[in-house]
Amino acid sequence: MLEPREANLTIDLCLRVGELLLSSGAGAADVTATMQGLSRELGMRHAEIDITFTSLAMSYQADPEEPALGASRQVNHRAIDYDHLTQVDHLVRRVLDGDLDVREARTELARIVSTGHDRRRSMITAGWGLMCGGVAIQLGGDLVVIALAIVSSVLIDRIQLRMQRRRMPSFYQQVVGGGVATLLALGVGATPLPVNVSLVVTANIIMLLAGIGFMGALQDALTGFYVTASARLLEAFLATAGIIAGVTGGLSVATVLGVRIPRLEPGVANLQTLGMLAVGSAIAAATFAYATYAPRRILAPIALVAGLAMLISRVIELADVGRAWSVGVAAVFVGLVSFTVAGRIRVPPLVVVVPAIVPMLPGLLIYRGLTLLSEGGSATSQGLLAMAGAISVALALASGVILGEYIAQPLKREAARVEARLSGPRLVGPVHAASSTRRRRRKRAEAAREAEAEAEVEADELG
Structure with a gap:
């Protein structure tokens, strides 16, 4: 049994680790499993953990006759940060290997949180610009x-950064981003340049689209976290509604200013050849990873995996297979190879x-669906079809990735016992908690033998 002081320190460490993982983009199932493994390794078995979209709670009762210990933390800041995610993942593995105790782990976690990144913020802005350029390709x-697309994304990122510093809600940031993208596209369309304004608007709003949140919501739903899934889904719809408000606001401003407005259909796409699709996807994926602080060593593998996945999806789709099935097969491929690639390069x-x-x-499908639904009338049926397509694509991506991870992870008997307690395969955190426990016990046994040997030597010298 842990002393109350040690138990409180363990609960606080687990909550801080969970908060950082959840705010950095990890799913609720992975966060729960990581906190359970961490607390169990530190001597706190059968701890109760409850996670929602904005809060984490943890309680522990060593004896029914003793009062329960508990604490909670709020997730106030939410931004994808794969640098912190990777460092915390390594920290958890070191604790499970027995290299760190609870106090050392708390010190290391404080260092991770307080240390900045090795990339200047201007380079992150450039990364977002190149990502939108890749999607435009x-x-x-x-x-x-x-x-x-590059210029618009750079401008939007700098404006949103200023709004974030003033603590403006994300909805208003989306509105401003959609308005800036629309006005820039209409301004260029009013010049003699031969340009497809609808395609320009579509490329400009790429960085604002909420496809990741939508897929994350379905992934949480598939793993049994329905409250968190509902919150993520509402956030995705609210973010997309902000873009729609910004685009329509930009059109209204252009009308007042007397700018000629051509027929505008945001969300249209004229997909390139297979080679250009692969190149654009590789650029978009690698620069997205760079902009979210992923380690540089993983950028090239990510580009290769994304390019191959897009080729697989497009080839299957050209064979008259539905888009949901084509992206589902590509997602299974991503899930299969990501486990091996991540293990070799030591990232989650x-x-x-x-x-x-x-x-x-499916960010563009979500946008088109909500736009058509807001128009009403005959466009309602088209909007419903677009939303159904977006849901099917997001569900195919989420389920395909999870299935690929299920197939890829080598589940031995001990690991299977750990996985049986989880809702799904792990995308963050170590899987083989049982084997790490054996390593910890082995290290303790070696330390005990060394202490006995030293005691014998001291006894011989005194004798």
Whole structure:
């Protein structure tokens, strides 16, 4: 039994680890399993953990006759940060290997949180710009569209950064981003340049689309965390509604200013050849990973996996197979290879999975569906079809990745016992908790033998 002081320190450590993982993009199932493994390794068995979208709670009662210990933490800041995610993953593994006790782990976690990144913020802005340029290539844009996508994304990122520093809600950031993207596209469309304004708007709003949140919601639903899934889904719809408000606001401003507005259909795409699709997807995935602080050593593998996944999806789709099945097969491929690639480069599989499927996310379908639904009338049926397509694509991506991880992870008997307590395969955190426990016990036994040997030597010297 842990002393109350040690138990409180363990609960606090687990909650801080869980908060950082959840705010950095990890799923609720992975966060729960990581906290359970960490607490069990530190001597706190059968701890109760409850996770929602904005809070974490943990309680422990060593004896029914003793009062229960508990604490909770709020997730106030939410941003994808794969650098912190990777460092915390390594920290958890070191604790499970017996290299760190609870106090050392708390010190290391404080260092991770307080240490900045090795990339300047301006380089992150450039990364977002190149990501939108890669998606513009993927959508079939020419050099003008690609350049406008890069310029627009850089401008939107700098404006949103200022709004974040003023603690403006994300909905208003989306509104401003959609308005800036629309006004820039209409301004270029009013010039003699021959440009497809609809495609420019589509490329400009790529970085604002909420496909990741939508897929994350379905992934949480598949793993049994329905409250968190509902919250993620509402966040995704609210973010997309903000873009729609920004685009319509930009059109209204252009009308007042007397700018000629051509027929505008945001969300249209004219997919390129297979080679350009693969190149655009690889660029988008690698630069997305760079902009979310993924380690540099994983960028090239992510680009390769994303390019191959897009080729698989497009080839299957060209064979008259539905898009949901085509992206589902590609997602299974991503799940299969991400486990091996991540293990070799020592990053969590989530760092490979999410950037690799970014080019296939249904953000544009969600946008088109909500836009058509807001118009009403005859467009309602088309909007419902678009939303149904978005849901099917996101569900195919989430279930395909999970299935690929199920197939890829080598489940031995001890690991299977750990996995039986989880809702699904792990995208963050170590799987083989049982084997790490054996390593910890082996280290303790070796330390005990060394202490006995030293005691014998001292006894001989005194004798």
